[in-house]
Each structure stands twice: as C-alpha cells, then as structure tokens.
Amino acid sequence: MLANPPLLIIAGAKGAVGSTVAATIAAIKTDPHSVLPWLTTGHWTKSVKSVMGMEFAGWDVSPRSLKQAIEYHGVLPREKFLPHEKYLNRIQIRLAPSGEPSLPAYVEQLIRDIEDFKSLHPKTHPVLVNLLPACQGVDLKGCTRLEELYSQADPRIFPDLAYVIAAISSQVPVVNFTSNSVELPLMLEEALKACVPMCGRDGKTGQTYLKVVLASALKARSLKVDGWYSLNILGNDDGMNLADPRRAAGKVANKTELLDEILGYRVGQQYGAPSHKVVIDYYPPRGDCKEAWDVIDFAGLFGLPMSLRLNLQARDSILAAPMVIDLARWMAALHGVGRSGPIPELGFYFKKPMGYNPPVTFQDQIAELHRLENDCRKKRRG
Numbered sequence: 001m002l003a004n005p006p007l008l009i010i011a012g013a014k015g016a017v018g019s020t021v022a023a024t025i026a027a028i029k030t031d032p033h034s035v036l037p038w039l040t041t042g043h044w045t046k047s048v049k050s051v052m053g054m055e056f057a058g059w060d061v062s063p064r065s066l067k068q069a070i071e072y073h074g075v076l077p078r079e080k081f082l083p084h085e086k087y088l089n090r091i092q093i094r095l096a097p098s099g100e101p102s103l104p105a106y107v108e109q110l111i112r113d114i115e116d117f118k119s120l121h122p123k124t125h126p127v128l129v130n131l132l133p134a135c136q137g138v139d140l141k142g143c144t145r146l147e148e149l150y151s152q153a154d155p156r157i158f159p160d161l162a163y164v165i166a167a168i169s170s171q172v173p174v175v176n177f178t179s180n181s182v183e184l185p186l187m188l189e190e191a192l193k194a195c196v197p198m199c200g201r202d203g204k205t206g207q208t209y210l211k212v213v214l215a216s217a218l219k220a221r222s223l224k225v226d227g228w229y230s231l232n233i234l235g236n237d238d239g240m241n242l243a244d245p246r247r248a249a250g251k252v253a254n255k256t257e258l259l260d261e262i263l264g265y266r267v268g269q270q271y272g273a274p275s276h277k278v279v280i281d282y283y284p285p286r287g288d289c290k291e292a293w294d295v296i297d298f299a300g301l302f303g304l305p306m307s308l309r310l311n312l313q314a315r316d317s318i319l320a321a322p323m324v325i326d327l328a329r330w331m332a333a334l335h336g337v338g339r340s341g342p343i344p345e346l347g348f349y350f351k352k353p354m355g356y357n358p359p360v361t362f363q364d365q366i367a368e369l370h371r372l373e374n375d376c377r378k379k380r381r382g
C-alpha cells in the first residue's frame with residue numbers, strides 16, 4: 001500500500017492516545033527500530049516508506065505542552081520519549097476554538113488551521129483523526145442540510161462534528177476513533193460529494209478485539225454462547241469520562257451489539273433478558289493500564305455447559321496508537337485511489353463499523369482487509 005505518508009491531524013492531540021501517537025511518530029524519525037516492529041497491526045501496511053515521512057499536528061483545549069501531556073498521562077516512561085523531545089517540541093498543536101463560538105465559526109477556524117497544517121507539511125497526505133472524549137449522544141440524524149445542522153448542533157456539547165465538517169470541507173479524509181456518532185447521513189453524503197473517505201467508529205483495541213476473535217471461533221465450531229459477562233477497569237481520563245453513564249452509553253452499546261451480530265442470534269433470548277453484559281468502571285490506581293475480565297458461558301453437544309475465563313491486563317493507549325497510525329495510512333491510500341464515503345471494509349478496526357454490510361466475524365474482517373489492499377494496489381497500477 002504505497003501512498004504519500006499521512007499527516008495525522010488529531011482532534012484531542014494531547015490526550016492519552018494522541019500524545020502516544022505523537023511520541024511514536026517522533027520515535028520513527030530518530031530511532032525507528034524502537035517502534036517499527038510494533039507499529040502496524042497487520043502485515044498489509046508494512047511499506048516503511050510511507051511510515052518514515054509521517055507527520056503530526058492537531059488541536060487540544062489543554063494548554064500543556066506535548067511533553068507535559070505525555071508525562072501527565074503516564075503511558076510512556078521518560079526514557080521512551082525524552083530522546084525524541086526535539087521533534088515533539090516542533091509539533092504544531094493549536095488551541096481548539098474557545099469562548100462560545102457558533103458551529104459555523106468553530107468550523108471556519110478549524111478550516112484555516114487545516115490549511116496552515118497542509119502548507120507546513122506539503123509532502124504529506126492529511127487525514128483527520130477524531131480522538132475527542134466520549135460525549136453524550138445527540139440525535140441529529142434528521143438534519144438533511146448543513147444549515148439545519150448549524151442551527152441545531154452545539155459545539156460545546158458535541159465538538160466532534162465541527163472537526164468532521166472542517167475536514168470534509170478541506171478534502172481531508174476522516175477517521176472516527178471515538179464512540180461519538182459523527183457519521184450522520186448528512187456527513188456521509190457530504191463526504192461523498194467532496195470525494196473524501198470516512199471510517200469509524202470506536203476503535204476496537206483490547207477486550208472487544210478479543211471478543212470478536214473468540215466469538216468467531218465459538219461460532220465456527222457451532223458452540224452456543226449462553227452468556228458473556230465483560231468487566232473493564234481503567235483509570236485514565238477516558239475512564240473518568242466514561243464514569244458518566246450518559247457518556248458511556250454509546251460505547252457500551254457498541255461493545256454489546258457486535259456479539260449478537262457475529263453469532264447470528266440474541267444471547268440470552270431464552271432468559272427473556274440479555275445475558276451479554278458489559279460494565280466499564282473507573283478505577284484510578286490503574287491509570288492507562290486497563291484490566292478486563294470476561295466470563296463466557298457456552299454449550300456444546302447435547303447442550304452440555306462449559307465455561308471460559310479471560311483476564312486481559314493491557315495498556316489502552318499502547319494498543320490504540322498503532323491502530324490510529326494504521327488507519328491514517330489506510331485513509332491516505334484509499335483517498336489516493338479515489339475511494340470516498342464510508343469504508344465498511346475497515347471493520348477490523350472498529351466496534352461499530354460505518355457503511356453498508358461491514359464484515360462481522362474475525363475471519364471475514366481479515367479477508368476484507370486483504371481484498372481492500374489488493375484493490376488499492378490494482379487501482380494504483382491501473
């Protein structure tokens with residue numbers, strides 16, 4: 001997959017994931033061997049050429065420097081990022097529009113910033129990555145014109161939309177790594193009109209990734225899932241934010257719905273109540289080192305019960321950052337070969353992939369990625 005290296009323009013650039021992505025890109029410039037072996041989540045994006053020239057820019061509301069943000073999140077020990085401080089200090093992160101701007105004013109400022117980022121990095125392919133905090137769902141699906149959206153959406157509650165509108169207006173592809181529903185029908189239509197590809201939503205990094213793998217494996221053997229209890233504890237800012245049930249609702253729904261979709265039946269139907277449960281709990285001592293437990297009850301021949309326990313001790317941003325980089329590279333490549341609108345083939349990366357008929361089992365998601373890569377390659381040659 002050869003294309004211009006992406007310029008990752010990140011909304012929420014100083015968050016735990018954003019600042020880890022920045023440190024990774026900085027490391028690529030100065031000590032590539034410290035990150036390259038772990039960089040891509042699949043062999044299909046191994047072209048090193050398109051990795052080395054990657055750049056980083058973005059916005060945040062935090063006045064911290066990027067170095068202070070990395071220290072604050074505690075994802076990386078100092079010796080992993082201090083050697084790359086020079087590059088980190090050069091990165092342009094703008095303050096997000098402040099005060100009480102209207103949505104059009106917010107969008108206008110972002111468009112100007114995007115133009116500046118583009119001119120600072122003329123040899124790259126800009127891609128917007130949304131890494132803003134999870135927000136309370138707002139139903140704007142009924143808006144059929146931008147003017148309607150401008151009058152109904154409040155950027156203080158749902159700033160994500162401003163970033164997406166600004167990106168599409170600037171012909172910049174969009175990755176929505178958050179659980180926030182930016183893929184309104186109107187946004188998808190605008191993306192198609194502007195010939196811009198979009199993908200999302202909600203990065204599938206740890207527990208849900210393994211859930212897809214295990215559910216696909218159980219399905220392949222006709223083992224029937226009777227119940228699945230998933231508990232997560234995490235102590236980073238994302239975890240604190242998700243302690244608000246209104247903000248967590250979208251993420252819990254994304255984490256829950258996909259199991260029935262993979263298996264092809266409603267888990268717990270025989271009980272008259274769902275027996276697939278997902279709980280997210282804020283537990284400060286863990287910081288970014290998230291822990292997840294899964295209890296999976298399933299049945300085999302003669303309906304005889306069996307059970308499986310899974311305990312994942314992971315690092316949220318360490319799992320997320322390579323996926324963000326992969327996705328930016330996919331978007332640059334797909335935009336380069338003329339793809340636009342939603343890209344359901346990237347379902348591998350997301351809990352709730354956008355677009356028509358995304359692949360749901362692990363096997364199908366991998367097969368679809370290979371098809372997408374071959375397609376890209378053919379189009380580039382053709």
Ligand SMILES: NC(=O)c1ccc[n+]([C@@H]2O[C@H](COP(=O)([O-])OP(=O)(O)OC[C@H]3O[C@@H](n4cnc5c(N)ncnc54)[C@H](O)[C@@H]3O)[C@@H](O)[C@H]2O)c1
Nearest residue numbers: 012014015016017060061096133134159178203205237238
């Ligand atoms: N880490 C994972 O494994 C994972 C997986 C799936 C989804 N996500 C999602 O990715 C997003 C980022 O995660 P994170 O851990 O980096 O969160 P975070 O809370 O550490 O980072 C969010 C950043 O956005 C900034 N911000 C807030 N409002 C803003 C605005 N209006 N404009 C610009 N910046 C603004 C904050 O200051 C903060 O730096 C979250 O929505 C999270 O749910 C993360």
